[in-house]
Amino acid sequence: MVCLGNICRSPLAEGIVRKLIADENLDWEVASAGTGNWHIGQPADKRSIAIAATYGYDIAKQRARLFGQELFDEFDHILVMDKNNLRDVLKLAASEEHREKVRLFLTGDREVTDPYFDDQLFDPVFLTIEERAKRLIKELKK
Numbered sequence: 129m130v131c132l133g134n135i136c137r138s139p140l141a142e143g144i145v146r147k148l149i150a151d152e153n154l155d156w157e158v159a160s161a162g163t164g165n166w167h168i169g170q171p172a173d174k175r176s177i178a179i180a181a182t183y184g185y186d187i188a189k190q191r192a193r194l195f196g197q198e199l200f201d202e203f204d205h206i207l208v209m210d211k212n213n214l215r216d217v218l219k220l221a222a223s224e225e226h227r228e229k230v231r232l233f234l235t236g237d238r239e240v241t242d243p244y245f246d247d248q249l250f251d252p253v254f255l256t257i258e259e260r261a262k263r264l265i266k267e268l269k270k
């Protein structure tokens with residue numbers, strides 16, 4: 129799960145997916161990272177932690193990390209929140225195999241809006257990510 133800062137959107141995606149896969153006893157791994165380096169090592173934005181808690185998810189222990197090339201080999205699917213993330217991640221891809229792992233988290237060419245500058249967006253962004261996460265897990269189970 130990849131976004132720009134790895135403090136707002138992708139930590140929500142990571143935390144939601146982690147809980148859903150645990151609830152289903154799936155032996156999968158999930159992580160998140162950012163294409164920007166400003167927040168490395170920091171917890172998620174307190175607004176993301178709060179909205180996650182409201183809906184029953186605990187993301188308080190997650191820490192921001194920078195997206196790095198090694199993740200292309202560690203993970204089967206690299207899901208990015210917006211088209212800038214897509215461009216930045218694809219720049220680091222070293223092979224067609226790497227490129228094929230990368231796609232937008234949402235379907236239909238849609239992006240997850242960056243809520244960083246608007247407190248009101250955290251609730252709708254959370255709900256969008258949760259809904260997609262549930263469908264994504266169903267798809268990946270097939």
Ligand code: 4NP
Nearest residue numbers: 131132133134135136137244
């Ligand atoms: P995120 O949101 O990409 O969803 O984590 C942002 C967080 C921080 C910044 C931008 C977007 N920033 O510019 O610091």
